[in-house]
Amino acid sequence: MTAALLIALLAAAPAAAVFGSADGVLALEELPGWTVDHNANGAVLTLRLGAKTLMLRPAPDDVPLETMAAAQAAYERDNGRVPGPVELRASSGGFPFFLLQSRGPKGGRVLGALAVDRVRYEIEARGLSRLDAAVVVTALYRHDDLRQTARAPAEPEPSLPEAVLFGGLLRLPKPAEAHLSAQTDGWVVASGPGWSLGVFDGGPKAPLGKPEELLAAEIERRSRLLAGRGCKGSDTLDHPLKNGLTVLTRTFICPDAGPGVLAFIGGALRRQLPPIYLAGEYRTLAEFDAMLDWLASAKDRAEPSADPGPEAAPKLAWWGLLAGAAGLAALAVSASRGARTPR
Incomplete structure (x- = not known):
């Protein structure tokens, strides 16, 4: 064991282990207080902070984000919720994503989608504002890119x-x-x-x-x-x-x-x-x-x-x-x- 190896194994980001998706594609540095779960309700990544939850689920490849946004907004309206405007962003790893917040008589949620090359993920967050959800999604990197930062x-x-x-x-x-x-x-x-x-x-x-x-x-x-x-x-x-x-x-x-x-x-x-x-x-x-x-x-x-x-x-x-x-x-x-x- 060398010092560089020890650093890479235990101290790549102090205070920050890596949360990884079940499919091995995405990761983000550990968020204080949050826990990670895999394969919850079909999600490849589920993050929890008390009653707050953010999930990533696999979606069909190559679907334009604009198409996914329109479909999600229509689904919310059909189910008695009012979707807000679509906000386009990019994660720290360079992946485009969008979020929209819907509201209804039984509460609201944040929906969205993330594109990683041809791969698509649906985003769902409960108990979080659109801004809070954006902070979490913005932290996503490709798993190999995040690990590369720990190498000597x-x-x-x-x-x-x-x-x-x-x-x-x-x-x-x-x-x-x-x-x-x-x-x-x-x-x-x-x-x-x-x-x-x-x-x-x-x-x-x-x-x-x-x-x-x-x-x-x-x-x-x-x-x-x-x-x-x-x-x-x-x-x-x-x-x-x-x-x-x-x-x-x-x-x-x-x-x-x-x-x-x-x-x-x-x-x-x-x-x-x-x-x-x-x-x-x-x-x-x-x-x-x-x-x-x-x-x-x-x-x-x-x-x-x-x-x-x-x-x-x-x-x-x-x-x-x-x-x-x-x-x-x-x-x-x-x-x-x-x-x-x-x-």
Whole structure:
């Protein structure tokens, strides 16, 4: 398991797993609070948020969207509902679609259709306004295109001088004897002797909300992903750093890691900033220490040369993934040695 692979598997879009259609054509990044269902009432994708529901059903190929819109409006009128105007849009993946909202004595609904090349899907939403439904449908991509954003570059790139997060509000200089590379999904990975660690600030599509709640949701999401891969978790350990950051590592034993390879994933909280995420691997305690040293070198853009005091220092929370039974004991030794002593 490499750091790039770990990132692709677990952190392609923090906070955002992928909702995919049952036919494998469409996908969208996970929407907070929503759940996904397949083959409900003949739908290839059903999204639910409480009583709110949006469904995509297969429709005959090659039918013009204008024809589908006219047929849906006529059906609504025939059944005692009043259809509103048709609104044409395009999804983030470039797929044209339309929506119309109908109203009736027993309530209304939003109808529409989406075109993916020759394939057509009917859209039905209940409990949602036309605008809310448009937000969800606009997020649709072709499934392969969405997964492509999580892949690392095929060719190695020249080393970066530093990892720049949040437009320069936080900077991590290139660690000694290591290589810094930018991934296609926004991650920056430091590869040192025997270890690698990636950091990510969430990018421009990071969800909005309280950082603590976003990070807690991400911890739960990643824990489910790891459990699905057969990983066994341990308790969380903390490692305070001299720059005021506190690193928390939660360890797992995973069956698909290489012999002796210890891997971990995580996230970080900064003052008034969204969470920062990480994923990495190492084999020895010295290599784990090297990663902590790199995190300890993080500087705010306006930070003075002296170390900040505890009141001015932002707190950090990291969640770790450990691969291998020997790794649990090794990390426990590392935690007991330096968990309460700032580095």
